[in-house]
Amino acid sequence: MSDKPIDNLAAKNPQDNMQANHSKNVGSLVKDDVDADKRQFLVMATAGLGVVGAAAVALPFVGSMLPSERAKAAGAPVEVDVSKISPGAMITAEWRGKPVWVINRTPEMIAELAKPEHLQKLSDPLCNVESQQPSYCKNANRSIDDKNLAVIVGICTHLGCSPSAKMAMKGDMGENWTGGFFCPCHGSKFDLAGRVLKGSPAPINLVIPPYKYLDDNTLVIGEDVTDSKKAAA
Numbered sequence: 001m002s003d004k005p006i007d008n009l010a011a012k013n014p015q016d017n018m019q020a021n022h023s024k025n026v027g028s029l030v031k032d033d034v035d036a037d038k039r040q041f042l043v044m045a046t047a048g049l050g051v052v053g054a055a056a057v058a059l060p061f062v063g064s065m066l067p068s069e070r071a072k073a074a075g076a077p078v079e080v081d082v083s084k085i086s087p088g089a090m091i092t093a094e095w096r097g098k099p100v101w102v103i104n105r106t107p108e109m110i111a112e113l114a115k116p117e118h119l120q121k122l123s124d125p126l127c128n129v130e131s132q133q134p135s136y137c138k139n140a141n142r143s144i145d146d147k148n149l150a151v152i153v154g155i156c157t158h159l160g161c162s163p164s165a166k167m168a169m170k171g172d173m174g175e176n177w178t179g180g181f182f183c184p185c186h187g188s189k190f191d192l193a194g195r196v197l198k199g200s201p202a203p204i205n206l207v208i209p210p211y212k213y214l215d216d217n218t219l220v221i222g223e224d225v226t227d228s229k230k231a232a233a
């Protein structure tokens, strides 16, 4: 066996040389393919990182693009479907981050609100503190056109707790209770028009927010009306 370098042997035999070149080319092609694959992988990986980076940058932006919740909290009007509130029941909506009670008062409940013996128990039965309701709700029921639906901000005017509903007459609130709300924090009591009972630490009636009717079944809380006749139409 010769100990000459293989390259020299290959140079002497053109066919072998071609094969050698072919082998080299194949090797080169394979290497190029591998490099191309590597390049493609790196490009994709870099692109992937770019997407992740873009997403990471975009997330705070997406977060900042949820203005509807923020707008709601800032005071955007809220539509409320009142069609499913059965007589004597209530629902709690949210407006400006506050609970707003919508109460479907029965004729019996309404009748209790106007009784002289009930009015005597109240600190401000005629709602003379102007700040606590829109002018179109300054009436016996504290509602637009004296309607049976009550719309009341459920935050105690003492120190801001949220009172509990005590809709049933009598019961655990005593023989003389005609339905309303009880604030467990310091014991304030309110009737079903949100008027505060005498002897409560809360100094004034609960707030009635601005609201109007879109139709018989839909309220908009947070939108004022100056013409209650139109709102009730």
Ligand code: FES
Pocket: 156, 157, 158, 159, 160, 161, 183, 184, 185, 186, 187, 188, 201, 202
């Ligand atoms: S916060 Fe309601 S009674 Fe004090």
